[in-house]
Amino acid sequence: MSKKQTILKTAASLFATQGFDATTTQQIAREANVTEPLIYYHFKGKDDLFTQIIKTGFSAYLSRFETLEQSRATPFEQIRKLIELQFDIVEAMPDELRLIASACPARLHDPDGTCAEGVREYQNRHKAYLTRCLAEGIETGEFEPVPVEETASLMVAYINGIIRYKAMNLGDTDNMCRTAVDFCHRSLMNGNIKG
Amino acid sequence: MSKKQTILKTAASLFATQGFDATTTQQIAREANVTEPLIYYHFKGKDDLFTQIIKTGFSAYLSRFETLEQSRATPFEQIRKLIELQFDIVEAMPDELRLIASACPARLHDPDGTCAEGVREYQNRHKAYLTRCLAEGIETGEFEPVPVEETASLMVAYINGIIRYKAMNLGDTDNMCRTAVDFCHRSLMNGNIKG
Amino acid sequence: MSKKQTILKTAASLFATQGFDATTTQQIAREANVTEPLIYYHFKGKDDLFTQIIKTGFSAYLSRFETLEQSRATPFEQIRKLIELQFDIVEAMPDELRLIASACPARLHDPDGTCAEGVREYQNRHKAYLTRCLAEGIETGEFEPVPVEETASLMVAYINGIIRYKAMNLGDTDNMCRTAVDFCHRSLMNGNIKG
Amino acid sequence: MSKKQTILKTAASLFATQGFDATTTQQIAREANVTEPLIYYHFKGKDDLFTQIIKTGFSAYLSRFETLEQSRATPFEQIRKLIELQFDIVEAMPDELRLIASACPARLHDPDGTCAEGVREYQNRHKAYLTRCLAEGIETGEFEPVPVEETASLMVAYINGIIRYKAMNLGDTDNMCRTAVDFCHRSLMNGNIKG
DNA sequence: CATGAATGAGATTTCATTCAT
DNA sequence: GATGAATGAAATCTCATTCAT
Numbered sequence: 001m002s003k004k005q006t007i008l009k010t011a012a013s014l015f016a017t018q019g020f021d022a023t024t025t026q027q028i029a030r031e032a033n034v035t036e037p038l039i040y041y042h043f044k045g046k047d048d049l050f051t052q053i054i055k056t057g058f059s060a061y062l063s064r065f066e067t068l069e070q071s072r073a074t075p076f077e078q079i080r081k082l083i084e085l086q087f088d089i090v091e092a093m094p095d096e097l098r099l100i101a102s103a104c105p106a107r108l109h110d111p112d113g114t115c116a117e118g119v120r121e122y123q124n125r126h127k128a129y130l131t132r133c134l135a136e137g138i139e140t141g142e143f144e145p146v147p148v149e150e151t152a153s154l155m156v157a158y159i160n161g162i163i164r165y166k167a168m169n170l171g172d173t174d175n176m177c178r179t180a181v182d183f184c185h186r187s188l189m190n191g192n193i194k195g
Numbered sequence: 196m197s198k199k200q201t202i203l204k205t206a207a208s209l210f211a212t213q214g215f216d217a218t219t220t221q222q223i224a225r226e227a228n229v230t231e232p233l234i235y236y237h238f239k240g241k242d243d244l245f246t247q248i249i250k251t252g253f254s255a256y257l258s259r260f261e262t263l264e265q266s267r268a269t270p271f272e273q274i275r276k277l278i279e280l281q282f283d284i285v286e287a288m289p290d291e292l293r294l295i296a297s298a299c300p301a302r303l304h305d306p307d308g309t310c311a312e313g314v315r316e317y318q319n320r321h322k323a324y325l326t327r328c329l330a331e332g333i334e335t336g337e338f339e340p341v342p343v344e345e346t347a348s349l350m351v352a353y354i355n356g357i358i359r360y361k362a363m364n365l366g367d368t369d370n371m372c373r374t375a376v377d378f379c380h381r382s383l384m385n386g387n388i389k390g
Numbered sequence: 391m392s393k394k395q396t397i398l399k400t401a402a403s404l405f406a407t408q409g410f411d412a413t414t415t416q417q418i419a420r421e422a423n424v425t426e427p428l429i430y431y432h433f434k435g436k437d438d439l440f441t442q443i444i445k446t447g448f449s450a451y452l453s454r455f456e457t458l459e460q461s462r463a464t465p466f467e468q469i470r471k472l473i474e475l476q477f478d479i480v481e482a483m484p485d486e487l488r489l490i491a492s493a494c495p496a497r498l499h500d501p502d503g504t505c506a507e508g509v510r511e512y513q514n515r516h517k518a519y520l521t522r523c524l525a526e527g528i529e530t531g532e533f534e535p536v537p538v539e540e541t542a543s544l545m546v547a548y549i550n551g552i553i554r555y556k557a558m559n560l561g562d563t564d565n566m567c568r569t570a571v572d573f574c575h576r577s578l579m580n581g582n583i584k585g
Numbered sequence: 586m587s588k589k590q591t592i593l594k595t596a597a598s599l600f601a602t603q604g605f606d607a608t609t610t611q612q613i614a615r616e617a618n619v620t621e622p623l624i625y626y627h628f629k630g631k632d633d634l635f636t637q638i639i640k641t642g643f644s645a646y647l648s649r650f651e652t653l654e655q656s657r658a659t660p661f662e663q664i665r666k667l668i669e670l671q672f673d674i675v676e677a678m679p680d681e682l683r684l685i686a687s688a689c690p691a692r693l694h695d696p697d698g699t700c701a702e703g704v705r706e707y708q709n710r711h712k713a714y715l716t717r718c719l720a721e722g723i724e725t726g727e728f729e730p731v732p733v734e735e736t737a738s739l740m741v742a743y744i745n746g747i748i749r750y751k752a753m754n755l756g757d758t759d760n761m762c763r764t765a766v767d768f769c770h771r772s773l774m775n776g777n778i779k780g
Numbered sequence: 781c782a783t784g785a786a787t788g789a790g791a792t793t794t795c796a797t798t799c800a801t
Numbered sequence: 802g803a804t805g806a807a808t809g810a811a812a813t814c815t816c817a818t819t820c821a822t
Binding site: 025 | 813814816
């Protein structure tokens with residue numbers, strides 16, 4: 001792994017556990033086994049380092065999300081996949097996701113805007129995706145006739161709650177994926193079919 | 196408003212928008228139109244200031260929550276009330292909630308532990324409350340026989356997602372309360388009754 | 391002397407002898423018997439400290455210069471006084487003048503513009519003053535009919551050469567004042583009168 | 586132009602506009618379109634780079650000046666030529682002269698001593714030259730009987746003021762050469778002859 | 781001739797906090 | 802209750818310079 005990569009990884013991990021401000025460049029350098037100036041050789045500064053990690057996290061998420069968007073499956077299968085994606089991604093990049101979950105909220109008003117932009121993008125994409133799923137499912141009769149817009153927004157918040165819960169280790173998550181899918185399944189599937 | 200109150204309000208607002216570390220005592224003093232030493236006259240230090248704000252927020256929330264716990268109603272009515280409480284509380288104390296939602300995530304691992312404690316308490320109480328509701332509802336046949344523990348945990352995450360969404364102004368929330376209640380209603384209520 | 395004054399004096403002296411960049415804030419603090427942060431309490435930063443010294447130097451010069459402008463005397467007396475002023479001011483504020491002479495040339499293109507502005511002001515005022523003296527002297531027949539504009543510009547450069555020579559200790563300056571006055575006297579005074 | 590030349594030119598220009606210390610090797614490299622290590626391939630270091638530029642400037646000046654020293658002409662003609670030389674040299678090597686005028690003052694006390702040495706040399710040579718001219722002119726009765734030593738020193742300062750004025754573009758210099766020559770002419774030439 | 785990566789040394793600046801009044 | 806002045810500790814960042822290739 002290149003030293004640049006090591007710096008990124010180390011920083012991501014430290015930022016995630018201690019927070020951005022509580023992590024010093026000296027500490028990053030020490031743990032990454034490089035000298036401090038090297039950080040400044042590869043990155044414009046501590047902020048830039050943070051930004052790049054966040055951007056990487058978001059774009060890794062989005063690139064996975066995009067494969068979902070292209071999948072052809074029944075509406076509910078698509079929703080299931082979206083929920084499963086949350087759990088997968090946290091396992092694939094725990095540091096990055098933990099960092100996003102913990103550091104972004106306080107940085108939504110940052111001038112640089114990386115967090116705000118990422119969050120907005122994340123929300124818009126989810127909302128559009130869910131809106132499409134719901135509309136389609138209702139049309140085919142697979143779903144109950146729920147109000148599409150509002151339910152999509154709600155589910156964005158829900159799903160965000162789940163990914164945060166897992167990313168920040170707020171509690172046990174065994175079976176949580178399955179439980180979440182079932183919860184939505186019962187809520188959305190047309191009663192006639194259920195029965 | 197007393198200067199002490201002004202300091203509290205100003206600090207809460209700054210912590211919420213910029214995060215704890217990114218907010219300096221100097222900035223608080225300037226925006227509150229007081230001098231820095233006055234902050235130290237009223238509070239032990241920056242941490243203490245933060246702690247007091249957070250504690251106020253959490254305890255205001257908990258005191259409202261406790262009235263719920265004492266209410267006698269059907270299981271689903273209790274769940275509905277819990278969801279409605281989220282929306283009410285954000286409207287009643289928008290600054291405090293925004294602060295908790297934005298500044299706590301980055302401080303969950305702080306030595307002082309105020310945030311961690313508050314969040315833990317919040318989760319435990321919700322989980323216990325929901326576990327009780329679900330168990331009761333299943334026993335009476337009002338609810339589908341869902342796995343109690345797991346579903347309670349999941350709903351804690353869900354509800355947390357909602358309150359954050361609203362507290363941090365992440366999007367439009369008209370009808371969201373109703374939509375959230377309906378979403379849970381469809382998911383939990385026994386199909387026989389529904390049908 | 392207040393600590394702020396001590397800082398200003400110490401910095402002026404160090405900047406003048408070592409140059410701006412070669413002087414560290416640490417050194418200023420040590421020699422002024424204060425702590426480094428105190429410098430930042432009283433001044434915005436090292437640049438601001440420099441700027442304030444320069445501005446003080448220029449404005450002290452200008453305030454003295456203004457008394458000249460108001461004096462009523464024969465044209466040549468006025469020129470004599472201008473030349474004498476150069477020597478007086480360097481003796482009154484040697485550090486400031488030395489600093490201006492040594493540091494400003496390289497800072498004429500600084501974004502902050504303090505030096506550029508000071509130099510421009512200094513030149514314009516001198517030029518206007520000399521233009522007036524020359525025109526008047528020529529009109530009264532006291533002076534030879536020299537080209538006014540050009541000679542005024544030239545004398546600005548000339549006088550600047552002298553003040554620099556003295557401020558930077560480039561050589562012996564005993565009698566220099568008198569010699570300079572005489573040099574101009576011979577050049578300007580009408581030959582008929584001289585003879 | 587060889588890369589070495591480009592480095593020299595770029596550095597000269599940057600040193601002149603920003604000063605020595607405020608110019609970084611990185612900036613030189615960037616603007617010269619080379620990499621930093623290349624600077625170290627061609628020069629011992631930043632100081633050496635500066636030194637070489639300055640030395641080139643001074644020695645180019647001196648070599649021109651030496652031709653003056655050898656010329657046989659009347660005392661005033663020699664003075665005229667010295668003044669004209671200032672104007673010629675700035676037009677021939679504007680960058681170098683600007684550099685000397687702007688960067689040297691701040692480096693007169695440098696341990697390396699290039700600037701100090703150059704300036705001293707420049708002053709001494711001028712002083713000797715002017716002393717000789719004045720003594721000769723007085724002896725022959727061409728000049729007024731001015732005090733030789735002092736007037737020579739003064740004229741060094743004077744001439745230095747002029748070259749700086751032009752090198753640093755401090756104002757319009759049309760006719761300035763002629764005006765300067767005339768100014769000295771009137772001051773030095775014997776009144777009997779003038780009349 | 782040329783460079784990407786790396787570094788030792790050190791400078792400026794910030795910040796929470798305190799003291800004397 | 803209130804403040805101007807002051808500070809210890811430490812963080813971010815810069816810079817000239819070198820090494821390996």
